[in-house]
Amino acid sequence: MESPPPHVLLFPYPAQGHMLPHLDLAHQLSLRGLALTVLVTPKNLPLLNPLLSAHPSIQTLVLPFPPHPKLPPGVEHVRDIGQLGNIPIMSALSALRLPLARWFASHPNPPLAILSDFFLGWTLDLADELGIPRIAFFSSGAFLTSVVDFCWRNVESVKKASADAVELSDLPGAPSFREEHLPSIFRFYRESDPDWEIVKRGMLGNMASWGCVFNTFDHLEGQYLEHLMRRIGHGRVYGVGPLNLIGLDDLSGRGDLGVGAGAGSDVLGWLDGCPDGSVLYVCFGSQKMMAREQMEALASGLEASGARFVWVVKTGTAEQAEEGYGAVPDGFEARMAGRGRVVRGWAPQVLILGHRAVSGFLSHCGWNSVQEAVVAGKMVLAWPMEADQFVNARLLVEDMGAAVRVCGGPDTVPDADQLSRAIAGTMREDLPERARAKELRRKALEAVEPGGGSSWRGLDELVKELGQLQKQRL
Numbered sequence: 001m002e003s004p005p006p007h008v009l010l011f012p013y014p015a016q017g018h019m020l021p022h023l024d025l026a027h028q029l030s031l032r033g034l035a036l037t038v039l040v041t042p043k044n045l046p047l048l049n050p051l052l053s054a055h056p057s058i059q060t061l062v063l064p065f066p067p068h069p070k071l072p073p074g075v076e077h078v079r080d081i082g083q084l085g086n087i088p089i090m091s092a093l094s095a096l097r098l099p100l101a102r103w104f105a106s107h108p109n110p111p112l113a114i115l116s117d118f119f120l121g122w123t124l125d126l127a128d129e130l131g132i133p134r135i136a137f138f139s140s141g142a143f144l145t146s147v148v149d150f151c152w153r154n155v156e157s158v159k160k161a162s163a164d165a166v167e168l169s170d171l172p173g174a175p176s177f178r179e180e181h182l183p184s185i186f187r188f189y190r191e192s193d194p195d196w197e198i199v200k201r202g203m204l205g206n207m208a209s210w211g212c213v214f215n216t217f218d219h220l221e222g223q224y225l226e227h228l229m230r231r232i233g234h235g236r237v238y239g240v241g242p243l244n245l246i247g248l249d250d251l252s253g254r255g256d257l258g259v260g261a262g263a264g265s266d267v268l269g270w271l272d273g274c275p276d277g278s279v280l281y282v283c284f285g286s287q288k289m290m291a292r293e294q295m296e297a298l299a300s301g302l303e304a305s306g307a308r309f310v311w312v313v314k315t316g317t318a319e320q321a322e323e324g325y326g327a328v329p330d331g332f333e334a335r336m337a338g339r340g341r342v343v344r345g346w347a348p349q350v351l352i353l354g355h356r357a358v359s360g361f362l363s364h365c366g367w368n369s370v371q372e373a374v375v376a377g378k379m380v381l382a383w384p385m386e387a388d389q390f391v392n393a394r395l396l397v398e399d400m401g402a403a404v405r406v407c408g409g410p411d412t413v414p415d416a417d418q419l420s421r422a423i424a425g426t427m428r429e430d431l432p433e434r435a436r437a438k439e440l441r442r443k444a445l446e447a448v449e450p451g452g453g454s455s456w457r458g459l460d461e462l463v464k465e466l467g468q469l470q471k472q473r474l
Helices: 016-031 041-055 083-108 121-131 142-153 155-160 194-207 218-233 267-272 292-305 316-321 332-336 349-353 369-377 389-399 414-424 432-447 454-473
Strands: 007-011 035-040 060-064 114-116 133-138 211-214 237-239 279-283 309-313 340-344 360-365 381-382 403-404
Touching: 007 016, 007 369, 016 035, 016 041, 016 114, 016 369, 016 389, 016 454, 035 041, 035 114, 041 060, 041 155, 041 454, 060 414, 083 121, 083 194, 114 211, 121 133, 121 194, 133 194, 133 403, 142 155, 142 194, 142 211, 194 218, 194 237, 211 218, 211 454, 218 454, 237 432, 267 309, 267 340, 267 349, 279 292, 279 349, 309 316, 332 381, 340 360, 349 369, 360 369, 360 414, 369 381, 369 389, 369 432, 381 389, 381 414, 389 403, 432 454
Parallel strands: 007 035, 007 114, 035 060, 114 133, 133 211, 211 237, 279 309, 279 360, 309 340, 360 381, 381 403
Antiparallel strands: none
């Protein structure tokens, strides 16, 4: 009799930038014959619909979202509360350890491994208790992980370092960052706070896991993948990205969380009428709400630049609107009619970036946006604000030369004249950054080439290792 396929539990973290690549990974693992169970809480179950439609054999495990004193009832996804909710959400989810252990104990064919998001590092303790491997999935890059790992291992010295230059001496090239540009997941750490201690233990646990899977590829981050292999002392470090290149096929609704669904879809028809390479795409992700002064400066910069544009604006609560957050200045859209489009809510970002009319992307440099820009071969105008974004911007601007910095900081109000000149300058066809962005796209496509690409091989090696574990179990 043929042995059953390896059964793996996937546990994605409920934030858009984490879930999308994790589900793309699930798609690839299912194509390679693994038996999968995906763990979600009830409100996140609909986000699995595209995956479950493509792979009816994938099972789901739906567990109630545990309550937490710092979370309003009903919050189960970061979009419901914003970036500040990450720490209590990470802490709350750690309370699933006991119900998960009970589920494993009662399952007729329990998973032989847990493949969980790097924000769920506590699952290493559960896996150890169950006597199975835990694989950490990093929806982010290997450079970011190297930075975060260094910080958690050197908390005291990093906290004592000069605010102007925290040197990461272990990393390739010994990069340094301003303290305020370090990843938020470390920067806001409060010692002895119970929630933060769960986060710290989990982050250190990521590097002690049986394996690490990264949504990245060799040409983009090979030196950091190699650094992490040396750091953790084994070769089970897999670059398997960009996962959006080999993810679920239907990109038209990718990332649509049902807020303002379809509101941005008519923008593709407008782009069809624009000349090649004439449009700047502007979007700062699903979390960031810009203040009134920032919105005014950005609007002035776009208007004065003379460039065509598509500007995606996050809409907030009535209270936020009252305070001026996310407000497009009065009269701006009327003046820009024909030359620019403002989209409120969701927009089909992958399809917009891939459009022939779009030449560049003014972005906060969240990792998903970075990957989508790379896949589209579009240069980035970087305005990092928080979280992992300063690290990602550095990778694109300094390591890869496929981006230019135009601003930085969550509360910075750019000089509208400087911004307009930067935008106008980056619309030129002869920019070296534009050529490098196209080269990055070529390398990304090579990485996922069936059979020979580095990321394709990484996926195959992971599945082969899991097959070996299955043989040992039998």
